[in-house]
Amino acid sequence: xxxxxxxxxxxxxxxxxxxxxxxxxxxxxxxxxxxxxxxxxxxxxxxxxxxxxxxxxxxxxxxxxxxxxxxxxxxxxxxxxxxxxxxxxxxxxxxxxxxxxxxxxxxxxxxxxxxxxxxxxxxxxxxxxxxxxxxxxxxxxxxxxxxxxxxxxxxxxxxxxxxxxxxxxxxxxxxxxxxxxxxxxxxxxxxxxxxxxxxxxxxxxxxxxxxxxxxxxxxxxxxxxxxxxxxxxxxxxxxxxxxxxxxxxxxxxxxxxxxxxxxxxxxxxxxxxxxxxxxxxxxxxxxxxxxxxxxxxxxxxxxxxxxxxxxxxxxxxxxxxxxxxxxxxxx
Amino acid sequence: xxxxxxxxxxxxxxxxxxxxxxxxxxxxxxxxxxxxxxxxxxxxxxxxxxxxxxxxxxxxxxxxxxxxxxxxxxxxxxxxxxxxxxxxxxxxxxxxxxxxxxxxxxxxxxxxxxxxxxxxxxxxxxxxxxxxxxxxxxxxxxxxxxxxxxxxxxxxxxxxxxxxxxxxxxxxxxxxxxxxxxxxxxxxxxxxxxxxxxxxxxxxxxxxxxxxxxxxxxxxxxxxxxxxxxxxxxxxxxxxxxxxxxxxxxxxxxxxxxxxxxxxxxxxxxxxxxxxxxxxxxxxxxxxxxxxxxxxxxxxxxxxxxxxxxxxxxxxxxxxxxxxxxxx
Ligand SMILES: Nc1ncnc2c1ncn2[C@@H]1O[C@H](COP(=O)(O)OP(=O)(O)OP(=O)(O)O)[C@@H](O)[C@H]1O
Ligand SMILES: Nc1ncnc2c1ncn2[C@@H]1O[C@H](COP(=O)(O)OP(=O)(O)OP(=O)(O)O)[C@@H](O)[C@H]1O
Ligand code: SF4
Ligand code: SF4
Ligand SMILES: [Mg+2]
Ligand SMILES: [Mg+2]
Numbered sequence: 001x002x003x004x005x006x007x008x009x010x011x012x013x014x015x016x017x018x019x020x021x022x023x024x025x026x027x028x029x030x031x032x033x034x035x036x037x038x039x040x041x042x043x044x045x046x047x048x049x050x051x052x053x054x055x056x057x058x059x060x061x062x063x064x065x066x067x068x069x070x071x072x073x074x075x076x077x078x079x080x081x082x083x084x085x086x087x088x089x090x091x092x093x094x095x096x097x098x099x100x101x102x103x104x105x106x107x108x109x110x111x112x113x114x115x116x117x118x119x120x121x122x123x124x125x126x127x128x129x130x131x132x133x134x135x136x137x138x139x140x141x142x143x144x145x146x147x148x149x150x151x152x153x154x155x156x157x158x159x160x161x162x163x164x165x166x167x168x169x170x171x172x173x174x175x176x177x178x179x180x181x182x183x184x185x186x187x188x189x190x191x192x193x194x195x196x197x198x199x200x201x202x203x204x205x206x207x208x209x210x211x212x213x214x215x216x217x218x219x220x221x222x223x224x225x226x227x228x229x230x231x232x233x234x235x236x237x238x239x240x241x242x243x244x245x246x247x248x249x250x251x252x253x254x255x256x257x258x259x260x261x262x263x264x265x266x267x268x269x270x271x272x273x274x275x276x277x278x279x280x281x282x283x284x285x286x287x288x289x290x291x292x293x294x295x296x297x298x299x300x301x302x303x304x305x306x307x308x309x310x311x312x313x314x315x316x317x318x319x320x321x322x323x324x325x326x327x328x329x330x331x
Numbered sequence: 332x333x334x335x336x337x338x339x340x341x342x343x344x345x346x347x348x349x350x351x352x353x354x355x356x357x358x359x360x361x362x363x364x365x366x367x368x369x370x371x372x373x374x375x376x377x378x379x380x381x382x383x384x385x386x387x388x389x390x391x392x393x394x395x396x397x398x399x400x401x402x403x404x405x406x407x408x409x410x411x412x413x414x415x416x417x418x419x420x421x422x423x424x425x426x427x428x429x430x431x432x433x434x435x436x437x438x439x440x441x442x443x444x445x446x447x448x449x450x451x452x453x454x455x456x457x458x459x460x461x462x463x464x465x466x467x468x469x470x471x472x473x474x475x476x477x478x479x480x481x482x483x484x485x486x487x488x489x490x491x492x493x494x495x496x497x498x499x500x501x502x503x504x505x506x507x508x509x510x511x512x513x514x515x516x517x518x519x520x521x522x523x524x525x526x527x528x529x530x531x532x533x534x535x536x537x538x539x540x541x542x543x544x545x546x547x548x549x550x551x552x553x554x555x556x557x558x559x560x561x562x563x564x565x566x567x568x569x570x571x572x573x574x575x576x577x578x579x580x581x582x583x584x585x586x587x588x589x590x591x592x593x594x595x596x597x598x599x600x601x602x603x604x605x606x607x608x609x610x611x612x613x614x615x616x617x618x619x620x621x622x623x624x625x626x627x628x629x630x631x632x633x634x635x636x637x638x639x640x641x642x643x644x645x646x647x648x649x650x651x652x653x654x655x656x657x658x659x
Contacts, residue, residue, distance in 0.1 A: 052517040053488065158606035159374075188374045188607055189544050193588040193600035200599065215517065222590040223597065241596065259522035261547030263589050265570045268550040274522035278473065280487065 005079050006040040007209050008064070008097075008177055013037045014072030015056070015063050019284055031284045033059040035233035036073070041177065044203065046210040048220040048241075050256070051230035052280055057213045060230075061179045064211070065099055066090065077177075095125065098170035102182035104162035108154040114140075114165050115150030121172045139168040142205075143198060160191035167198065171206070181213045196223060217260050221245050229253050232291035233283055235310060239317020249319040251298045290322065298323050306330055337404070338363050339506050339538040340385065345398035347377070347384045352610045354393070355380050356562035362506060365532060367539040369549045369570070371585075372559035373607050378542045379428070381559075382508050384408075385540075386425050387415040403505060420451040424499035425508040426492075434483040434491060434498075441467070441479025444497045453502070466497040470527055489520035496527065503535055510542045525551055546589055550574060555644075558582045561618025562610070567636075568645030578639045579647040580623045583658055617650065624658060625651050 014037075016030040034056040041047045049057045062068045064075055066082070075082045077093050085093060101107050108117050115136050122132045140149060143164040154162055163183065170178055180199065184192040200223055202208060214220050220227060221241055228238040229252065237250040248254045255276045262268045278295040287293045289304045296303065300323045310318040311327035322328050338361035347355035355377040362368045370378045384395045387407060400407045402423060407415065419425075427433040435443060444466055445459035454462060460479070467475035470493040483491055492512065499507055509528070513521035529552060531537055543549060549556055549570060556573045558566040558581065566579040577583040587601040605622040614620045616631040623630070629650055636646040649655075 052519065160606050190373060190585060190588060190603040191606065193590075193602040194604075196590075197599045197602060200597070217518065218590045218592055221592060221596060222594070222600070245592070255519055259518040260592065261522070261525070261545070261551040262592065263546040263550050263574070263586065265550040265574055268547070274519075274526055276519050276523065277471070 004042070006076075007043050007045075007078060008039075008041040008211070009076040009079075010037060010039050010060075010064065010073065011076070012073040013060060013063060013070055013075065015059050015068055016071045029284055032233050032286060033283055034063065035283075035286070037228075037230065037233070037235055038073075039228050039235070039238065041209045041211060043176070043209060044207045045226065046203065046212055046224040048212045048214060048224035048227045049230060050214060050217060050220055050227060051236075053215075054280060054283065055230045056233040056283070057230060058181055061099070061181050061211060061213055065097060065179060066094055067099075095173050096176045097179065098173070098175040098177075099179045099181065100163075100166055100170050100183045103186050104159060104166050105154070105186075107166050108162060110154055112153075113150065114145075114152050114154065114157070117154070117165055118150075118168045118172060121169060125173055135172065139171055142171065142202070143168045158191070159187050160194055163187060163191075163195055164198065167195075167202070171202070174206075175208070177209045177211065179211045179213070182215065183212075184219065185215060192219070199223065217256065229256065232281065232286050234291050235320065236292065237313075237317060237319040238310070239313070239315070243313070243315040243317040247313065247315040247317070249313040249315070249317065249324055250292075250321050251296050251324070252292050253319070255295075255297075290320070302329075336363065339366075339403060340540065341399075341401040342381070342385065343399045343401075345381065345384055345400060346396045347380050347389065347393055348396045349380075349393045349610075352613075353396070354562050354610055355384060357398070358559075358562075358564055359398075360557050360564065360567065362538045362540055364505070364538055365536045366555065367532065367541060367553050368555045368557065369553035370540065370542045370557050370559060371544060371546065371549055372565075372581075373561075374544070375607060375610070376559040377562040378559055379510055382425065382510055382540065382542060386419065386423065386508065387412070388419075388425070417451065420447045421453075421502050422505040423508070424502065424504040424506075426495050426499050426510065426512045428511045428514065433495060436483055439480055439482060440486065440494045444479070444494065444501055447498070447502050451502075462501060463497070466501050467494070469531075470494075470497045470500075471523060472497075489516055489523070492516060492520075492524060493527070496524070496531075500531060500535070500537070504537060506538045506540065507531075508540045508542075511544075512541065513548060514543070514545070521548070528552060546574075546586060558585070561608075561613050563618060563648065564636075565619065565649070566645075566647040568639070568642060572639075572642050572645040576639065576642070576645075578645070578652055578655055579619075579649050580625050580655065580658060581619045582647070583655060617648075625649075625654050627651065 015034040016032050018027050019029040063070045082093050118136050119132045145164050184195050224241050227241050227244045229236045231252050237253045281294050289306050293299050293303045308320040308322045308328040309330050310320050311325040313319050340362040343359045345358045346353050383389045385400050395408050441463045444463035448454040448459040464475045464479050472478050513524050553570045557564045560581045566582045577586050584603045617634050620626045620630045634648045634650045636648045639645045
């Protein structure tokens with residue numbers, strides 16, 4: 001893992017949502033949306049969180065941001081336990097962490113001008129009016145918008161421009177970490193690369209760290225230093241980007257990579273047909289052993305009963321697979 | 332129908348208007364039997380409205396104002412609604428962008444799959460139900476008989492999408508229109524659905540018109556590609572031609588902005604400057620003019636489609652094709 005003190009360290013994070021049933025509304029079980037996830041992000045580093053829809057990526061991000069309550073584990077920001085801190089201190093710590101969501105349309109208040117949207121966090125933080133105007137102008141320039149955009153309303157902007165406004169607002173209080181939850185998925189194809197470039201440039205200029213939640217593995221490979229592959233609320237594999245893409249060890253990571261259609265007809269058609277069958281089990285009722293056991297083409301006799309732990313792959317990464325890594329046996 | 336090579340679908344100079352704007356502006360293309368044609372391009376370029384014009388399912392605000400849409404030789408634009416309904420139940424089917432929203436939440440999925448057979452009197456209820464279960468199995472739903480009795484909310488997104496495909500295929504259509512059939516799905520489920528579509532094409536000889544903005548999906552499944560920008564097709568050719576030799580500046584840029592799995596990491600990506608103009612601001616002449624690095628004054632005229640050297644069937648609508656090399 002990264003040297004020195006990481007900026008963010010998440011240990012065994014759990015977020016279980018209660019499931020209630022019947023007329024009494026009694027608790028009947030739990031959706032284990034995040035079930036023991038650990039990760040670290042160093043200063044200036046980009047860590048990607050990938051995995052199927054519903055595997056718990058957004059919930060993990062939201063727990064780090066304090067938008068949903070963690071039901072277990074620890075979240076350390078610059079070494080300080082945020083879940084244990086008092087409300088005042090939490091608020092201060094969370095100023096250093098901002099978020100960019102997928103949908104730039106619903107993320108902006110349509111009744112505020114672009115300038116007001118960007119200034120909102122500055123108002124809440126109690127910055128004086130004069131300083132706010134100067135900061136807004138600076139932020140507009142930083143994200144590649146024109147001074148004239150400040151007076152416009154969000155619905156007068158294109159999707160890419162709106163996402164720039166969202167990014168400017170996230171940067172207003174000079175955060176150290178930005179959680180990007182599918183920041184380019186809702187954008188036009190031709191606009192995506194503009195925003196990816198902007199995020200990379202801002203990181204280089206401001207030394208930002210990113211937790212980058214995404215579906216598009218080509219983009220993930222392009223911008224991240226490390227990748228965490230989640231499956232059903234757990235980490236299936238994690239490690240440096242090159243190790244994961246060049247030497248995938250977990251059968252699910254392999255399947256994910258094999259499933260990416262290559263934008264090259266000859267190469268794509270030369271690939272063996274995709275083998276994985278079946279659907280993601282419900283996180284309310286996950287398998288007792290390996291979470292991937294219901295779909296895994298490699299499963300062995302112990303997979304249904306034993307829950308694998310992360311073990312070194314020999315490529316600088318760690319994976320949780322009993323068959324591929326004997327050290328992944330629990331206990 | 333006498334000529335086996337005659338196109339299943341033939342669209343000519345289609346114009347679809349919303350208010351004063353031609354949101355589909357002179358679109359022409361063919362789909363041959365068993366062929367997969369991909370419509371790709373920017374959001375808002377008119378892909379869905381082209382498909383909905385073919386289906387006769389345009390939203391109230393929109394109207395197919397000119398041109399021709401022929402399915403196996405029969406003109407659809409002037410066909411009465413009753414006839415269209417019949418065609419939609421038999422030779423023409425569509426899978427929509429939002430699988431969950433397009434299924435009826437109050438109806439068991441098996442009944443939904445069987446519905447078109449029953450409504451069009453092509454099978455009795457029991458036979459239709461049996462064929463629905465069979466079709467659910469074909470699209471890869473495990474335990475299909477039990478699943479058939481469930482409601483859409485009890486199924487995952489990927490399963491709902493497969494139910495939609497089963498609904499679309501039960502009538503064994505000649506043409507399947509799939510509007511972003513995998514956009515809402517994960518890559519592993521997407522790969523399963525694409526494999527399924529390829530198998531169905533092979534088994535039934537179904538022609539497919541697929542709308543997507545994912546060039547990987549295009550490379551995987553399409554025989555031919557139509558690239559749309561601003562309500563028009565700006566380039567068309569076989570998938571191999573379009574990927575090996577993109578010749579319209581928009582296509583060229585579109586392909587160059589995609590990060591490659593084999594490419595260098597952490598470098599700035601190529602990008603297309605500017606943003607997609609709104610329909611009401613589409614430029615006169617070439618619609619890509621406001622963002623095209625090769626644009627010149629004469630681009631204020633509408634560029635005709637011209638063949639790209641040596642490749643019959645590969646055409647691009649650009650006045651300065653000879654300068655494409657300058658873009659590298
Ligand atoms: N507030 C909630 N109450 C109950 N269950 C929830 C809640 N929020 C999320 N879940 C469930 O937790 C699981 C994880 O959801 P989450 O949104 O984190 O997934 P995700 O990986 O971000 O998926 P996607 O890629 O679709 O955004 C899902 O099964 C979801 O239905
Ligand atoms: N019901 C409607 N009312 C008004 N305008 C519409 C309607 N449907 C589509 N449009 C407009 O028509 C144009 C073409 O839309 P269309 O849905 O065909 O685009 P598309 O290429 O399918 O885009 P996407 O990739 O986002 O699905 C767009 O500018 C859109 O805003
Ligand atoms: S532990 Fe077993 S089921 Fe899980 S990924 Fe490894 S082989 Fe597959
Ligand atoms: S016609 Fe002109 S503006 Fe249009 S693509 Fe060609 S060079 Fe660019
Ligand atoms: Mg999410
Ligand atoms: Mg569409």
